[in-house]
Amino acid sequence: MKNTKNKILKIFAGLIAIILIGGILFITNAFLGNPISARIADETIKQYIKENYSYLDLELEKPIYNFKDGSYVVNARSKSSIDTKFGIHYRNGSIGYDSYEMRVLGMFNTLDRLSDEYSAVAKRIIDKELEYEIKNTRVIYDKSIYENGNNALELDMKFDKSLPIAAEVNIRTNILDTSMEDIAKFLTDAHKAFINNGCYFKKYELSAENDGIVVMVNGVTPKDIESDDLVNLLQKAKDYEDDTVVEKGNKKKDYEERITVFIKDNNSRNE
Structure with missing residues (x-):
């Protein structure tokens, strides 16, 4: 009787082992193939x-x-x-x-590589000339080149900052002062640094996240920066965004939605 019971336990244990192994193989094949x-x-x-x-x-x-x-x-x-x-x-x-x-x-690889190389150049410039902690700097070429056609691209071509394709730059940093004056100064300093080093961008984007503060600025052009009215433009964009959030679509008619400014301070009692 005892031997029979042991045999049953061994058979049961063997079946469990087979089921477990089968399950492992099934999961492995499902995710990794065979x-x-x-x-x-x-x-x-x-x-x-x-x-x-x-x-x-x-x-x-x-x-x-x-x-x-x-x-x-x-x-x-x-x-x-x-x-x-x-x-x-x-x-x-x-x-x-x-x-x-x-x-x-289609030159996707070429444009991606040139974007990476330009990003590295832009980051070196910002790291050297701006007194901010820069997390990342990314240059993105205008993808409309694929639709409009452009003879500027060649397979394995060397990187050149003067490549006649529009580009924009996105900078991620830490900004503790979220005033429009501080943001405008950052963008102005970055623009001057790029211009002095032969880098020309059609648009600037800025993002920051630090100690509960989130800042996102999009759509700023060199013309905005050089207008001496950047602080006012940023403030209008922020007010427009605030009104949109609060009133759910009751947007100001006198503001063209081009620049966007979003600021969230989780440390503020007013948020």
């Missing part, structure tokens, strides 16, 4: 590259499983071209699509 499918995807994509892009001298990364749609993605990059990199998507036994035309021929 080795067999990954190998098939890898071989299929390699053959696809050989047939379509052998002239590019590409290096292929290992397949990455996308659990959202059950596809595998292999990222390919050229050994000699910094801007030639794209993904090949495999699903249900065949190649779904690749992003070569968009990322490479």
